[in-house]
Amino acid sequence: MPRRMSPSEVRSKLRQAQSKYNRAVNRYNSAVRAHNQQVRTAVSKYNREVNSYNSAARAHNARVRANRERLRRELAKLERAASRPAYVTLRTSVNSVQHSYSQLEARAETGIYSERYNNILDLSEREAANSAEVMNALLGNPEDAGAIEDLTASELDPILSELSGDALDRWHGALFSLNPRNPDAARHFCTSARELLAMILDKFAPNRRVLEAMPDCETIPSGAPSRRAKIRYFLHQRELADEALEAFVDEDLENVLQLFRTFNDGTHGSSGRFTHAQLVAIKKRVEGAVSFLWHIIPQPLRQAA
Template identity: 60%
Template sequence: MARRISSSQLQSKLRQAQSKIRQAQNKQKQAINKYNQAVRSYNSKVRAHNARVRANRDRLKRELQKLARTASKPQYVTFRSSVDTVQRSYTVLEARADAALYDERYDRFLDLSEREAANSASVMNVLEGESPENEYEHAPPASSIDHILKEISQDVHDRWHGALFSLSPQNPDAARHFCTSARELLTEILERFARDDDVKSQLPSCELTAQGKPTRREKIRFFLHKQGVSDEAAADFVEKDMENVVQLFRVFNDGTHGSSGRFEHPQLLAIRARVEGAVSFLWSIITGDAFTMA
């Protein structure tokens, strides 16, 4: 015999059923909203990425056009050769990317590499008298690598800011002082985060200097190896980029800029931007940020 239920019991069951339906509808609505939010976020990141790629590419194109205009000038021959080497190395990266040899994990690394290629050409152009694209009417912005320096040590941070303080057109040794500090900073990063024994352990067949130390290129390969990257074209570009900065130091140490060795303020700022960009690039590889997917 079927169980009889009262009117109030029936109403209660109906309310329970309606409540479950509303809960299911709310869950469905939340899922749809979450999906739509994820789609909007992804599309926003794609648009930002594409805009950044276009901006980087346009800037690199402009800098290379400027570079071509001064190709016949006799100044800074060795440094210009280094800049050209960076551009050729980046072209190899770009060709490999166009051939779909890199997955999306390399996207940020390629963006940063393109920026470095533009930075390399830019400082050459400024040394040749071209106006930099980012001129500051008053004081330049705070150092873009403060967060990196503090990760290394307070002493490194303080020494770097001492070097920045010395960057003045009235200081005939400004460039030399700054570049000495910059060289020390790059050396500190390589020595601290790619210790010789660690490099030899991870890369047993690594190339060594006459003193038995892993070369700079091997330390760069070590950084990439730690991120699961074994691409020689990537290692070659990073090495050429670091060598370009070292060649920039040699320009100033040789005192080749006129009889006084003085540089104009825009040139000093371009030197600073080049070095800080290179440090940021190297740091992004060490930390893995260069290979983090958006």
Template identity: 60%
Template sequence: MARRISSSQIRSRLRQAQAKMRQAQAKRKQAINKCNQAVRTYNAKARAHNARVRANRDRLKRELQKLARTSSKPQYVTFRTSVETFQRSYSVLENRAEAEIYDDRYDRFLDLSEREAANSASVMNALEGEVPENENDESPPASEIDHILDAISQDVHDRWHGALFALSPQNPDAARHFCTSARELLTEILERFARDEDVKSVLPDCEVTQQGKPTRRAKIRFFLHKQGVSDDAVTDFVEKDMENVVQLFRVFNDGTHGSSGRFEHSQLLAIRARVEGAVSFLWGIITGDAFAPA
């Protein structure tokens, strides 16, 4: 005998079915909204990334155009050669990227590499007397590498900010002070995060100095190896980047800059940006941020 269902039970079941339908519709709407938000977020990031890439590319193009129309002053011939060698290294990297040799995980590295190439050309142009694009800046920007300094030690942080404080056109000792601190910072990073024994353990056949210590290139290979990168063009670019900064230190130390033996304010800002950019670039490789999704 079939079970009889009262009208109130029918209405109750109908309400339950309607409630379940509304819940399903709400979940579906929520899923659609979440999907749309993800698409909007992705598109916004893509637009920001593309805008940054275009800005980097346009800036590099402008700096190279400036570089092409100037002839080097005698005291800067060696540094200009280093800049041109570095730009050729970047061209190799760019050509490989255009040939789609690198996958998406290299996007940020390539973005940062383009910035490094632009910074290198920019500081050369500033030394040659070209007006930097940041000439109208009223005051030096905050240091972009404080988070890196904090990760190393308070002493390194304090010494760096002391060097920035001394980086003034009125300070005849600015070059030596800043150069010493910048060199110490790069050395500290290489020695602390690529210890000789660790490099030799991971790369037993690495290049070594006459004293048997892993070379700077070997330490760079060590950092890249930890990120799963073994591309020679990438290694060469990072090595040329560090070498270009070292050559900049030699410009600082030779004592031939400027008629009064001092750098102009705009030149000091360009030099500072070059060093801080290189430190930030190297740190991104060490931490893996340079190979993280853009």
């Protein structure tokens, strides 16, 4: 026969059962709260990622619209000036850049490029607009903002500081000389800018490394890799290899070099041949090309150099 419990023992058993029940309820509630917190954290993270993606997409789309509108505007101005026979060789080079960009854009419109190409494609469109803009400036149709911009202001300091102190000093010296009243401005500026582009190519795509990576690449008469081979080397290293993109980058750099020849030949040492707005356009064209080339170089190569 079961032992009879005293009232105090019954109350003790009830308290124990109630305590056990309460602990079970608390564990359940705690697990529910933890689960709900995990859900809220996951939802919050998802919302942040969606917002971040949407924000980046809006910014990208805004840049694309701005770049395309600027390119359309500059090409329209060039079309209106088509009958003016000035700077013929440079104009031919600008046309080559536009043709090369049209081919690149046509490939992009087919969806062949992944999101990894977005930044380079944006910069390519900007370069196409830059080449048309400087041509318009030389033909007497510069952007209005060029009349008030400071010729000594530099957009390249972060890049050149990473490249070398000598490159930074050389660039600032070139900008200091870029004055409408300085008859030696063209020679000084063009020499420094040309050396800057060559320095970037030679430092981050040394001949030996390019030939080791691509033994069958195009070479110049001396046997060194061509400029286009070095561009291909960068794109391969970034896993962005594409013939149309490679061709555009090469045409873009060739256009800048042709601008140097035009700038040098056009002044003939005469003071004031180019206006302030035209010099601003030339400076911006070079800054854009250096920045474009810099963004093509893979980060590991820049860190290892």
